[in-house]
Amino acid sequence: xxxxxxxxxxxxxxxxxxxxxxxxxxxxxxxxxxxxxxxxxxxxxxxxxxxxxxxxxxxxxxxxxxxxxxxxxxxxxxxxxxxxxxxxxxxxxxxxxxxxxxxxxxxxxxxxxxxxxxxxxxxxxxxxxxxxxxxxxxxxxxxxxxxxxxxxxxxxxxxxxxxxxxxxxxxxxxxxxxxxxxxxxxxxxxxxxxxxxxxxxxxxxxxxxxxxxxxxxxxxxxxxxxxxxxxxxxxxxxxxxxxxxxxxxxxxxxxxxxxxxxxxxxxxxxxxxxxxxxxxxxxxxxxxxxxxxxxxxxxxxxxxxxxxxxxxxxxxxxxxxxxxxxxxxxxxxxxxxxxxxxxxxxxxxxxxxxxxxxxxxxxxxxxxxxxxxxx
Amino acid sequence: xxxxxxxxxxxxxxxxxxxxxxxxxxxxxxxxxxxxxxxxxxxxxxxxxxxxxxxxxxxxxxxxxxxxxxxxxxxxxxxxxxxxxxxxxxxxxxxxxxxxxxxxxxxxxxxxxxxxxxxxxxxxxxxxxxxxxxxxxxxxxxxxxxxxxxxxxxxxxxxxxxxxxxxxxxxxxxxxxxxxxxxxxxxxxxxxxxxxxxxxxxxxxxxxxxxxxxxxxxxxxxxxxxxxxxxxxxxxxxxxxxxxxxxxxxxxxxxxxxxxxxxxxxxxxxxxxxxxxxxxxxxxxxxxxxxxxxxxxxxxxxxxxxxxxxxxxxxxxxxxxxxxxxxxxxxxxxxxxxxxxxxxxxxxxxxxxxxxxxxxxxxxxxxxxxxxxxx
DNA sequence: GGCACTTTTTGCGATTTCGAAATATCTAGC
DNA sequence: GCTAGATATTTCGAAATCGCAAAAAGTGCC
Numbered sequence: 001x002x003x004x005x006x007x008x009x010x011x012x013x014x015x016x017x018x019x020x021x022x023x024x025x026x027x028x029x030x031x032x033x034x035x036x037x038x039x040x041x042x043x044x045x046x047x048x049x050x051x052x053x054x055x056x057x058x059x060x061x062x063x064x065x066x067x068x069x070x071x072x073x074x075x076x077x078x079x080x081x082x083x084x085x086x087x088x089x090x091x092x093x094x095x096x097x098x099x100x101x102x103x104x105x106x107x108x109x110x111x112x113x114x115x116x117x118x119x120x121x122x123x124x125x126x127x128x129x130x131x132x133x134x135x136x137x138x139x140x141x142x143x144x145x146x147x148x149x150x151x152x153x154x155x156x157x158x159x160x161x162x163x164x165x166x167x168x169x170x171x172x173x174x175x176x177x178x179x180x181x182x183x184x185x186x187x188x189x190x191x192x193x194x195x196x197x198x199x200x201x202x203x204x205x206x207x208x209x210x211x212x213x214x215x216x217x218x219x220x221x222x223x224x225x226x227x228x229x230x231x232x233x234x235x236x237x238x239x240x241x242x243x244x245x246x247x248x249x250x251x252x253x254x255x256x257x258x259x260x261x262x263x264x265x266x267x268x269x270x271x272x273x274x275x276x277x278x279x280x281x282x283x284x285x286x287x288x289x290x291x292x293x294x295x296x297x298x299x300x301x302x303x304x305x306x307x308x309x310x311x312x313x314x315x316x317x318x319x320x321x322x323x324x325x326x327x328x329x330x331x332x333x334x335x336x337x338x339x340x341x342x343x344x345x346x347x348x349x350x351x352x353x354x355x356x357x358x359x360x361x362x363x364x365x366x367x368x369x370x371x372x373x374x375x
Numbered sequence: 376x377x378x379x380x381x382x383x384x385x386x387x388x389x390x391x392x393x394x395x396x397x398x399x400x401x402x403x404x405x406x407x408x409x410x411x412x413x414x415x416x417x418x419x420x421x422x423x424x425x426x427x428x429x430x431x432x433x434x435x436x437x438x439x440x441x442x443x444x445x446x447x448x449x450x451x452x453x454x455x456x457x458x459x460x461x462x463x464x465x466x467x468x469x470x471x472x473x474x475x476x477x478x479x480x481x482x483x484x485x486x487x488x489x490x491x492x493x494x495x496x497x498x499x500x501x502x503x504x505x506x507x508x509x510x511x512x513x514x515x516x517x518x519x520x521x522x523x524x525x526x527x528x529x530x531x532x533x534x535x536x537x538x539x540x541x542x543x544x545x546x547x548x549x550x551x552x553x554x555x556x557x558x559x560x561x562x563x564x565x566x567x568x569x570x571x572x573x574x575x576x577x578x579x580x581x582x583x584x585x586x587x588x589x590x591x592x593x594x595x596x597x598x599x600x601x602x603x604x605x606x607x608x609x610x611x612x613x614x615x616x617x618x619x620x621x622x623x624x625x626x627x628x629x630x631x632x633x634x635x636x637x638x639x640x641x642x643x644x645x646x647x648x649x650x651x652x653x654x655x656x657x658x659x660x661x662x663x664x665x666x667x668x669x670x671x672x673x674x675x676x677x678x679x680x681x682x683x684x685x686x687x688x689x690x691x692x693x694x695x696x697x698x699x700x701x702x703x704x705x706x707x708x709x710x711x712x713x714x715x716x717x718x719x720x721x722x723x724x725x726x727x728x729x730x731x732x733x734x735x736x737x738x739x740x741x742x743x744x745x746x747x748x749x750x
Numbered sequence: 751g752g753c754a755c756t757t758t759t760t761g762c763g764a765t766t767t768c769g770a771a772a773t774a775t776c777t778a779g780c
Numbered sequence: 781g782c783t784a785g786a787t788a789t790t791t792c793g794a795a796a797t798c799g800c801a802a803a804a805a806g807t808g809c810c
Contacts (some may be wrong), residue, residue, distance in 0.1 A: 027788075028787080037769070224597070232685065236682055238682050240678075249716070330782065402760095440807080
C-alpha cells in the first residue's frame with residue numbers, strides 16, 4: 001500500500017543510517033537501498049559531505065564498470081550517548097558518528113536507591129561523557145527497565161527503585177542537554193543493539209531472550225521492534241509455569257538467579273555470587289538432571305515462541321551467555337524432541353556476542369535512529 | 376526514520392482505501408490522514424473523480440467554517456473478488472468498489488478432493504461471478520489454508536487436499552483473468568476482514584483466534600499482519616499441551632471438533648454433527664466440569680498470548696462463536712484468576728460479528744489492498 | 751445586513767524529485 | 781593502444797509536491 005519512500009530530510013537521515021550500518025557504500029547502492037533516484041540521492045550525499053557528515057573514502061573497483069566512490073561517515077561529526085540502568089548500576093556509552101564505540105563507563109548504585117539518586121547519577125555520567133568528548137551529544141537514548149512510554153518520555157513503573165513511578169526521565173534529561181532524548185525499554189533497546197552492533201545486522205526477524213533478574217523477551221519483526229498496544233509486549237516472565245496448572249511463574253524458573261540455584265542446588269534464600277556471569281562461566285559442564293530440566297524448560301518456551309512468531313534467530317543475552325554455545329545447542333536439540341511439529345521447525349539459538357554493554361549500546365542505537373540532520 | 380509518505384500513484388491508492396474505510400470523508404481530512412499537502416491531495420481527488428472512481432456526495436457542515444465537500448467511492452467503478460477454500464468447500468464473494476458485499480456463493484467440494492478439482496472449482500466460481508457482474512474484477516484475493524508464499528503466489532502445502540504441494544495457484548488464476556491475484560493464508564486474511572468489514576475498523580493491534588478443524592491464530596500488529604520469517608507465524612495449534620510435558624497438541628484440545636467432543640462427552644471416533652456452528656448454538660449452557668476445563672485451557676493460552684503480544688482485542692472466529700459472548704466472558708474471568716500478573720492485564724475477547732464469510736471477505740480485502748488505480 | 755471568525759478548498763511560485771540521456775571511468779579482448 | 785562493454789555518477793528538463801496565501805463558504809453576534 002505505502003511505498004518504502006522517504007522525504008528530503010528523512011532521506012538524508014536514512015542515508016546516514018545506511019552508511020553507518022555499512023549496508024551501502026556508494027551513491028548508487030544507497031539509491032537502490034533507499035528506493036530513490038540516483039540523481040536525487042547524489043544531491044543529498046553532496047549535502048552531507050558539504051556539511052561534514054560524510055566523506056569520500058576512496059574507490060572500489062568492481063569486476064566491471066566505473067568504480068564506486070566509497071562513502072564513509074566522519075566519526076568526528078558528532079556523537080551519541082547511550083544510557084542503561086537498573087536498580088544496581090548505571091552504564092553509559094559514547095558512540096561516534098560513524099558508529100564506533102569510544103567509551104563506556106559503569107557506576108554501581110548504592111543499595112536500594114531512590115528515583116532521585118538514579119536520575120542524578122544518569123545526568124552526572126552524561127555530563128562527564130560530554131566533558132570528555134568536548135561537545136554535547138547529538139542525541140541521547142536511555143534504556144529503562146520496566147514500563148516506558150517512548151512517546152512522552154515517561155518511565156511508568158519499575159519496582160526495584162524506590163519511588164520509580166511516572167518519572168519524567170525524558171523531559172528532565174532533555175531540559176539539561178537540549179538534544180533529542182528517547183526512552184526505550186531495556187530489552188527492546190537490546191534488540192536494536194543486536195541490529196547495530198551484534199549479529200542482527202542482516203536480519204529482520206529475531207527475538208531477544210533476556211534472562212536476568214527476571215525473564216523477558218523482545219521481538220524484532222520485519223525490522224521493527226514489536227511494542228504492543230500498551231508498550232508491554234514480551235512480558236512472558238509472568239507466564240504461569242508449568243503452563244497447565246502451575247503455581248510458579250516463568251520468572252521463578254528461567255531467570256538467571258533461578259537457573260543458578262537450580263544448577264547448583266542452592267535454596268531460595270541462600271546468597272548468590274556477586275557476578276552471576278562469572279559463576280556460570282566457571283561451571284563445569286555436566287549432564288546432570290538439573291541441567292536437563294533447565295534446558296528442557298527453555299526448549300519448551302522457545303519452541304512455542306518459534307511456532308507462534310516464526311522468527312529467524314533467538315539471541316540469548318544476560319549472564320547465561322556464559323554457559324556458551326553448548327547451552328544453546330542443548331536447547332535446540334531438546335526443542336526438536338518435544339513434539340513432532342517441532343522436529344522440522346527452523347530454529348537457531350545463538351549466545352549474543354554483545355556483553356554487558358548490550359543495553360547501553362541499544363540505548364545508543366535508539367539515539368542514532370532518532371537523530372536527523374538539521375535542515 | 377521513514378516518513379509515513381506515499382508517492383503519486385500510491386497516494387491515490389491510499390486515498391481510495393481511506394475513503395473505502397470511511398476514515399476520511401473530505402479532501403482536507405484525507406490530506407491530514409495521508410500526511411500530504413491539501414493542494415496535492417486536491418489534485419489527486421480531482422483525478423479520481425474525473426476517472427469515475429469517486430464522486431462528491433453533498434456537504435457536511437461542521438460547527439464552524441466552510442463545510443466539507445463529502446467524497447464517496449462510486450460502487451459501480453469496479454469490483455473485487457474474494458475466494459476462500461478448504462478441503463470441504465469453496466466460497467467466493469463479490470465486493471463492489473465502495474466496499475459493499477454484493478454476492479456470496481458457497482460450493483461444497485466432493486469428499487477428499489484433489490488439487491486439480493479445487494483449482495477448477497475456484498476458476499469456475501470466479502467466472503460465474505464475473506458473468507453476473509458483467510465485467511472482470513479489478514483484483515482477486517485468495518485465502519488459502521496451509522502454508523502460502525504471497526510473493527510468488529505459490530501455495531506451499533496443505534495436507535487435507537490430495538496433491539496440494541507447491542501449487543502455482545496465483546499464476547494459474549492470473550493467467551485466466553489477467554488481473555492482480557494475491558494469495559494469503561486463511562487466518563491472516565481473516566485478520567484483514569476484521570479490519571475492513573468487522574470490529575477491527577479502528578484497531579491497529581488485535582489477534583484472531585481461529586479454532587476450526589485445527590487451532591491457529593493470526594496477529595495484527597501496528598496495522599500490519601505479522602507473517603513471520605517463513606510465512607508460518609501463528610501456528611500455535613502445534614504447541615504441546617499441557618505445555619510442561621504434555622503428549623497432546625493444542626489442536627487436540629482446542630480445535631472446534633475437540634471442543635465439541637469435550638463438551639458432549641463424545642469419543643474420538645464418534646461422528647460429528649455436520650454443522651458444528653449450529654451444534655454449538657443449540658447447546659444448553661451449563662457450568663459443567665468439561666465446560667470449565669475448556670474455558671480454562673482457552674484462558675491459559677489467551678493469557679499467555681496477551682502477556683507476550685500486548686494486544687488490544689482477541690476476535691474469536693469459527694464455529695465456537697456460536698457459544699456466544701458467554702464463552703468469551705467466561706474465558707476472560709478465568710484468565711484473570713490464573714496468575715496474579717494476569718489479574719490486572721487488559722484483556723478483551725469478542726466473538727466476531729463476521730460469520731462463515733470471514734475468510735472470503737478477508738480474501739476480498741487482500742484484493743482491495745493490492746489494487747492501485749491505473750496511471 | 752454586515753462583520754469577525756473558522757474551516758475547507760484552490761491557486762501559484764518555489765522546491766524537490768524523477769527519468770532518461772550524457773558523461774566518466776574502469777576491464778577485457780584484440 | 782584502441783574499442784566494446786559495463787557500471788557509476790552527473791546533468792538537465794519535466795513532473796510532482798509543498799508551503800503559503802488567497803478565495804470560498806459557512807456560523808454567530810451586533
